[in-house]
C-alpha cells in the first residue's frame with residue numbers, strides 16, 4: 001500500500017485566502033477557528049485537487065476571491081517518499097486548468113486515483129433518517145470515481161429516464177401511441193440492469209468492512225448489515241422488460257417511471273431490524289460512521305493507497321465515545337483533516353495531531 | 368446605448384445558434400465596417416440560399432437542384448441506403464469518400480423533451496421510398512446519443528418486417544487513435560460496442 005499525504009498546500013486568491021502556503025502533518029491535521037474563518041474552504045481546496053471540481057458549488061467563478069479574476073490551488077504530494085504536484089487554476093477568461101506534475105489532465109478520474117479523498121459532513125450523519133436519494137448517492141459517488149464505465153451508464157440512464165418520463169406525460173396529455181415507449185424502454189433496461197449489478201458488487205465488497213468498523217466504534221456486538229432494495233425484485237418479477245410492461249399503464253397515469261435503479265434504496269439493518277426505526281440516534285450515527293469508513297477502506301483496496309479523510313465539523317455532532325471511536329479508527333487510515341470550532345472537541349488522547357489556528361483567511365501552525 | 372438600427376442588427380444576429388450577445392456585437396460592428404459591396408454579397412447569398420434551397424424529393428437533403436447531385440449520380444449504388452440525422456452528416460460521410468450508396472436525411476432525432484416525435488422527422492418519406500425503390504440494405508447512422516439510439520430502434524421496428532437487411536454503424540475508437548491516448552470514455556464505449564468477428 002502506498003502511503004500518500006499532502007505535505008504542502010498553496011492557496012492564491014481562493015475564497016478568503018489571498019496568498020497562503022501551509023505545511024501539513026502526514027497524520028491528523030486539526031483546523032480550528034471561529035465560524036466563517038475559512039476552515040471548510042481549506043477542505044474544499046483539497047477536494048478540488050482530488051476531483052477537479054468543488055462538491056459545494058457548481059460555478060467555479062464563486063471560488064475566486066472577491067474582486068480578483070483568477071485563483072490557484074497547488075498541492076505537493078508525497079507518496080512513499082516520492083513527490084509530485086497537483087494544481088488547479090481557474091481564470092475568468094480562460095477557464096479551468098488541471099495539472100499533474102506539470103502535465104495537463106482532462107479526465108478527473110486520473111486525478112482522483114492519484115489523490116483520492118473522502119469527505120465527511122454533518123449532513124452525512126442523517127444518512128439513515130434521510131431520503132433514499134441520499135443513500136443512492138452514497139453508492140453512486142463511490143462508483144463514479146472508480147469506474148468511467150459506471151459514470152457513463154449512469155449519465156445515459158438518467159438521460160433516457162428523463163426522455164421516457166416526458167414521453168409518459170405526452171402519452172397521457174396528447175394521446176400519443178404507447179408503442180413509442182418501446183425504443184426508450186430498451187435502453188432503460190440495458191443501462192438500468194448494469195447499474196444495479198455494479199451496485200450489488202460494491203455492496204458485496206464493503207459489507208465485511210461495515211461490520212468490523214461498527215464493532216470498534218460502538219464497542220458492542222450487534223450485527224450491522226444492509227440490504228439493497230431492488231424495486232424490480234420487489235415487484236416479484238425478475239424480468240425487467242416484463243415488469244416495465246406491466247407497470248406501463250400506471251406509469252402513464254403518473255407521468256413517471258416507477259421501477260428501476262432510480263427508485264432503489266439501501267436499507268440498513270441492525271440485528272436484522274431496520275435501523276431507521278429500531279436504532280437509537282447514537283447507534284444510527286455509529287452505523288453511518290462505520291459505513292463511511294468502509295468506503296475509505298474499499299477505496300484504499302481498489303486504489304492501493306489510503307484516501308485522504310476530510311472531516312468537516314462532525315465532532316460537534318458526536319458524543320465523547322463516538323469522537324474517540326472515529327478518531328482512533330481514522331488514525332489507522334492515511335492522512336486526516338478535521339475541522340472544528342471547539343479545539344477540545346478533539347480527544348486529547350489523540351497525541352499525534354497537529355493543530356492549525358484559522359482566523360479570517362490566515363493559518364497558523366501551532367507546534 | 369447603440370443607435371436603434373445597430374441595436375436591431377445586434378438583436379437579429381443574436382438569434383443565430385451559438386451566437387451570444389458578445390459575438391453578436393462583434394459581428395455587427397464587423398459588418399458595419401465592411402464595404403457596401405461586401406455586405407450586399409452576403410445578403411444576396413443568404414436570400415439566394417433561402418429561395419433556392421429545397422428538400423431533395425428523394426433523400427430529403429437540402430439542395431438547389433432536384434433531385435440532388437448525389438441522388439442523380441448514376442455511378443452510385445441504388446440498393447444501399449444510409450440514414451443520417453442531418454445534412455452535416457452527409458457531408459461528413461462524403462468527405463471520407465468510401466461510401467458509394469444513397470442517403471436519407473431525417474432532419475433530427477426523436478426527443479420528447481424537445482417535442483420532437485417520429486412524425487416530425489422525414490420517416491414517412493423514408494417508408495415511401497422503401498416501397499418505391501429496390502433497397503436491399505439500410506445502414507442506420509444516427510449518432511450514438513440516447514436519442515440517436517432511440518431513433519435507430521424506432522426505425523428498426525418499422526423496417527425489419529419489410530425484410531430489408533439492416534445494420535447500425537458501430538460507435539467506437541476514433542481512427543488512428545493509439546489506444547494509450549484515446550480518452551477513457553471512448554475506450555469503454557468501444558469495448559461495450561465490440562462485436563463478434565465472423566469470417
Ligand SMILES: Nc1ncnc2c1ncn2[C@@H]1O[C@H](COP(=O)(O)OP(=O)(O)O)[C@@H](O)[C@H]1O
Pocket residue numbers: 014015016017033034035036037038039040041042062063064065066
Ligand atoms: N469568493 C470569496 N471571496 C472572499 N471570501 C469568501 C469567498 N467565498 C467565501 N468567502 C468567505 O469565506 C468564509 C467562509 O469560509 P468557510 O471555510 O466556509 O468557514 P468555516 O470556517 O466556518 O468553515 C466567509 O467569511 C466568506 O465570506
Ligand SMILES: [Mg+2]
Pocket residue numbers: 039040041312313
Ligand atoms: Mg465550515
Ligand SMILES: [Zn+2]
Pocket residue numbers: 423424425426427428434435436437438
Ligand atoms: Zn437527394
